[in-house]
Amino acid sequence: MQELTEGQKTFANDIIEGLSQTTKQLPSKYFYDSEGDRLFQEIMALDEYYLTKAEESIIYENKQDILESFIGTDSSFRLVELGAGDGKKTKILLEHFMDQEIDFTYSPIDISANVLTILKESISSALPKVDIQPIAGDYFKALKDLKKNHLQKEVVLFLGSTIGNFDNESGLKFLKKLGENMTKGDLLFIGFDLMKEPDVILAAYNDKRGVTAEFNYNLLKRINKELKADFDIENFIHYPTYDPISGETKSYLISKKKQQVSLNALDKAFTFEEWEPIFMEVSLKFSQSSIQVLAQEAGFKVVKNFRDSKGYFQDSLWVKL
Numbered sequence: 522m523q524e525l526t527e528g529q530k531t532f533a534n535d536i537i538e539g540l541s542q543t544t545k546q547l548p549s550k551y552f553y554d555s556e557g558d559r560l561f562q563e564i565m566a567l568d569e570y571y572l573t574k575a576e577e578s579i580i581y582e583n584k585q586d587i588l589e590s591f592i593g594t595d596s597s598f599r600l601v602e603l604g605a606g607d608g609k610k611t612k613i614l615l616e617h618f619m620d621q622e623i624d625f626t627y628s629p630i631d632i633s634a635n636v637l638t639i640l641k642e643s644i645s646s647a648l649p650k651v652d653i654q655p656i657a658g659d660y661f662k663a664l665k666d667l668k669k670n671h672l673q674k675e676v677v678l679f680l681g682s683t684i685g686n687f688d689n690e691s692g693l694k695f696l697k698k699l700g701e702n703m704t705k706g707d708l709l710f711i712g713f714d715l716m717k718e719p720d721v722i723l724a725a726y727n728d729k730r731g732v733t734a735e736f737n738y739n740l741l742k743r744i745n746k747e748l749k750a751d752f753d754i755e756n757f758i759h760y761p762t763y764d765p766i767s768g769e770t771k772s773y774l775i776s777k778k779k780q781q782v783s784l785n786a787l788d789k790a791f792t793f794e795e796w797e798p799i800f801m802e803v804s805l806k807f808s809q810s811s812i813q814v815l816a817q818e819a820g821f822k823v824v825k826n827f828r829d830s831k832g833y834f835q836d837s838l839w840v841k842l
Contacts (some may be wrong), residue, residue, distance in 0.1 A: 560732060578829050606640075713836055721833070737802075758777060759774060820841065
């Protein structure tokens with residue numbers, strides 16, 4: 522059996538646990554190795570993938586209204602972002618805030634110190650006057666530590682449709698815990714992909730060029746590389762579904778034949794029946810009523826909603842009760 526690093530051991534354990542389930546599954550957090558990151562950037566540029574473009578338009582077209590909503594009656598605030606990524610959408614706000622000479626501090630939080638270093642260099646180069654104070658670590662611990670050391674109002678950004686990657690129960694649990702590490706009157710600016718024509722949703726997860734399929738297959742390739750597995754990509758098909766009742770978009774890789782896959786680094790093997798699925802990812806789509814209920818149950822109140830011109834996406838501003 523191959524000697525593994527601690528990181529590889531965690532990866533291996535998660536893969537074994539997922540493939541041992543009655544319905545096999547793989548953790549979507551492992552999509553994002555270097556090739557996965559590259560493919561996701563390609564996905565975001567696709568015509569079918571409306572999410573990023575819709576949210577960018579919301580932020581650009583409403584930046585002054587968003588600013589006024591963030592400030593309220595306060596003279597300054599701390600802008601805290603969970604999982605900022607490349608910061609492309611956030612830079613629209615940061616530039617506008619600087620143009621308006623607003624007194625604010627920007628604190629992106631990410632588990633990866635490397636991601637934050639790249640983001641800080643990028644923002645410092647493009648917007649040198651922005652006071653950026655990155656925090657590497659767990660979201661909740663970082664928020665708790667901020668509260669110990671600062672008294673100013675916090676505005677937490679949770680952009681994209683990341684909340685949709687939780688199921689209903691775990692999403693509510695996440696937001697409740699987030700609220701526990703915020704103070705009454707703090708704000709949360711959170712992105713929601715809205716329910717819409719099913720064909721529009723499905724096309725975003727099954728583009729004509731097959732980039733989304735390749736993004737899913739890449740996780741099998743990663744398992745092959747890191748755990749010396751022998752997944753044959755040609756033996757699986759990529760299959761997304763959308764349920765207009767629950768709002769769940771789910772992605773699967775389905776075995777085209779009965780086969781055995783070995784994870785040679787772990788001396789493990791898994792049998793797949795013909796047409797047996799591997800559950801890869803969920804992306805929940807929301808209605809206006811489900812957003813209201815989620816906010817209320819998590820201990821927030823909806824202050825204002827911002828939607829794109831097509832009504833595809835919504836950034837919702839909540840206040841902590």
